[in-house]
Amino acid sequence: MSFGCKCGGELNSKLDALLEQYRGQPSALIQVLHQAQGIYGYLPKKVLQRVAEALNVPLSQVYGVVSFYSFFTIHPKGKHQIGVCKGTACYVRGAGQLLDRIKEELGLKPGETTEDGQFSLEVVRCLGACGLGPVITVDEDVHARVQPERLSGILAAYRQ
Amino acid sequence: MSLVTLTIDGRQVQVPPGTTILAAARQAGVKIPTLCYLEELNVIGACRLCLVQVEGARALVASCVTQAGEGMVVHTSSPEVLKARRLNLELLMSNHPQECLTCLRNTSCELQQLAAELGVGEIRFQGEMSPYEVDDSSPSIIRDPRKCILCRRCVAVCEKVQGVSAIAVQERGFDTVVAPAFLAPLGEVNCVNCGQCSLVCPTAAIHERDETDKVWAALADPEKHVVVQTAPAVRVSIGEMFGLEPGSIVTGKLVAALRRLGFDKVFDTDFTADLTIMEEGSELIHRLQNGGRLPLITSCSPGWIKFIEHFYPNLLPNLSTCKSPQQMFGALAKTYYAQKEGIDPARIFVVSIMPCTAKKYEAGRPEMNSSGYRDVDVVLTTRELGRMLKQAGIDFESLPGEDYDAPLGISTGAGVIFGATGGVMEAALRTAYELVTGATLFSLDFEEVRGLEGVKEASVNLAGMELKVAVAHGLGNARKVLDAVVNREREYHFIEIMCCPGGCIGGGGQPFPVDNEIRARRIAAIYQADRQMPLRKSHENPAVQALYREFLGEPLGHKSHELLHTHYTPRERF
Incomplete structure (x- = not known):
């Protein structure tokens, strides 16, 4: 699976495991985003879509949380x-x-x-x-x- | 249960425990201004315009979120309260464009109304303006974040009533904005175009796309033959734009007004509602008798169609392939009607008057051109037509009643009830029963499928077979029914789903304001209009019978498939 970013399959399988752990739990949103950003270094659009789907939270609300907290970023970090x-x-x-x-x-x-x-x-x-x-x-x-x-x-x- | 006694402005009030100060004051006849408050949906105490003084409290409290307490002494209009409310309103206005004179919501804006009521005398604070631009990417809905006061009423409706959440609150601080994820254009996300947001927006921050100019231009063009169709729900609501009571039936005045605007023919979507029943009823019977995919689900409501395409694409084969009555009308106006009257279809311009913003999107779908032209040229909401009539200086109330033109204006009571939740189901049952059993119905009123309950179920004996049906309105309720079907908790043969609460009478293009009482009054008017019709079963409509005889052949026939049926497109969930 390609996320259109430079992250490899290893990162994706880490995300799979994370999402499996919190599937169907909307209240886990912030910690899942935190850990997902830990995996990728930032929060790509595809990752946010997968988080929304797994936790059953609308994507608009997921983005609301990501754009509220300055800790979260949707842009890849430089070297x-x-x-x-x-x-x-x-x-x-x-x-x-x-x-x-x-x-x-x-x-x-x-x-x-x-x-x-x-x-x-x-x-x-x-x-x-x-x-x-x-x-x-x-x-x-x-x-x-x-x-x-x-x-x-x-x-x-x-x-x- | 013991009541709580409190004092509001020197008068004792008794209310059940848990009642807010706001509700207690209303009970006592004291009006407290509100802005962000939307009963049961948006109770967040954010706008601070409902502030009151409670003796002994540290500060002024927001009455919409503060419960009445035993012995509480409340002042709702002390100088301190009035000053604080006015200041809060001035701050809300400090970054609001001062464009009231040219605004779409001029005279119907709640912010403007409050500025008048609270006595804001001057603009003391000129703040920085919103950094966001107008989003006109959607064919139905325009977002203007500059005019948004962040009350979140639209967000609450989109999430809690419709279960869509196309929009939410994004960013923070001064940059806070109501928008889709990634601040994407509304026309590119899972918005279903229902327009319920535009119905609850207190300002013009979310509104219908105004297309009245296109209609003025067509009416002024001597080359064009301009015909209009009116949806069932418009005749019981447009009177409200002219100060009439909700639930006033103004069918005859509506026809007269449209003639005075200059339409060449005034036709009725009720005609194609009857036709929909012939096609959809036949489709139901066909699926029942041939082991087709069940439950069959209605397809009249374009907000609902986009919803199922995004959120339940696996259920698309359950949808009736029937186009909505609006689109059947457009296809027939430029084929059957054009032939019958000897008019070049290229000259025919079809306008729809709809209670609905999603109909604008529907008319623009690429598959809706089976006449060889765009079947419906322009869709106006009830609100837009109301504005046109005002611009034309038409004195609506004093108009005489006039009749629709033949043949596309001839209809039955079964067509008009399409405007209320449960109406399509009831109309279908009236016809299906008589077609299947060959017997005449004793009573035409299927009470179980009427009314404002979110999900209604009924079971009808159809020549020895128990036909199980369900009716849902509001997409949140639609989810409940669909999930029950998917999880095999419920079995139905036939389901009616309407996107908006109350059905089309509560559509996103209807006059302001709307609440359950107003919905109920419009619904009562719909059933009264049904009772007043000489014919009340779609299959008895003589114009529909003639249409099949002269042009279509038979229901589900070759020509019907070409002109009256359609297909759907699975879409991404986000």
Whole structure:
């Protein structure tokens, strides 16, 4: 079975097992979505359709839950995750300019992934490093006091 | 059971335990404004317009979701209450387009009505506007999220009454929008086009596609021969658009009004309802006698047809292959009628007046062109016709009664009862009984299949055979019957299903507002119209008899199959 995404048969059989466990249980929706996203890294349309069918929840309601919680994403994640902190301190120190710059350089808006699959962008809230603002994270790394001019250099180091 | 005693605006009220403050106030003759509230369907306390003050309570409470308590002292119109309601309404209006003068719902909008009643004097808050655009992808229903106040009444009806859930609440915060999954266009999802959402929408955020311009243009075109057919349910509801009581029978005025608009012939869908009975009744008898697929299920209701195509495609062979009366009419208008009158069918323009938004979709289905042309050119809902008559300045109430034109306007009482839940079943039983037994029915009234109960069952003795039948209206009730059939919990020979609650009289294209009392009054009018007809059995319709003699041959014959029968398309569940 092909889902039109890069996920292999192994992932699909994990989903089959998950859905079998919760078949006919609408109240299990959020945990099933959580685990399905754990399997695929995101929630492809076909997966949401299968969840809707198995749990007997209308697809419109499944999508309602997915689009309500920022944890869920229907877009595949890039190889590297960029997080821009928009907590109060980072915001007043120029997080907005960083987002503008990322949009200019990579054509990326929050929630999206670059076409080459290298980077995806999320806005995050306070990382507890307010004194170092504005802060961005790339994968597990924290970059402090980031000026817009430094961005392309920082990101280039991840691009291979 | 002991009653709860509370005080509302200084007067003592006694209500059963569990009664809301809103209901208790209504009982006491005190009107509290509501907006998101829809009895038994949408009771969520979201709009905050029904706020009242309860002495001792920390804050104002929403009366629709707060139960009356013993000794409670409630104020429904203190300055604090009025100020809070008005402020909440102003906030709802802050991102609502100020287009009232040009809006489809101008003078029928609940938000507008509340702004007048609550005395909003000025627009104090000009907020950001909705980021979403109008969705006009559906042939039946237009979504305009800019005008949506997120009351969720449409979502509740689509889920709880129809069991479809084509739409739900998507996204969050300011981006919240009522839409299909993935914000897909409504025309591309499992929406069945029933329009019940448009019937409960307080604003113009969901409304019928207005096609009155096409009809004005056709009427003004001297080359076109414009004929109109009126569905059974329209004659007992359109009076409401002109201030008449629900349940007023205005058949003669409706005919007169259509003539004054300029239609060349005013015909009646009741004629093809009678014809449907001849074809569908014969189909039932044929399936019973030849071991055909049972139960046979009716196919008049286009919302129901799209529903079964999406949700129960395995049952499609159970559907009657009969087209709906609307489509039979279109096919005959451009063949039989054209031949009989010597009119080039290319010149004939067929307009339908329907209580239904799904009929717009049905008329556009690719298979509905068996006359060689599009069989039905434009479908107008009752509401659209009401607007046309107002635009034309027709004084509906003072019109004289006029008669339908022959031959496609000749009908029996069996045709008119198609407008109410159970009517198709009853009409079919009247004819099937007499055709099978050769005897004359003693009483024509099959009471068991009438009325507003969600699922009705009956059993009729047909020449020694027990014919078991069921009737459902509202797709949620249809699900119950179908599941019982699929799970072999129930056995029926014949099932009538109507998409909308109450049948077509409760259709999504009918005048506002609709509740069970109004449905019941329209239904009573339908059966009264039936009793007033000189003929009440479809097989006795002389125009239908002539049609078979002159043109069709016999029921289920070759020509019938070509013009009056159809096929269905299995569709995805989502």
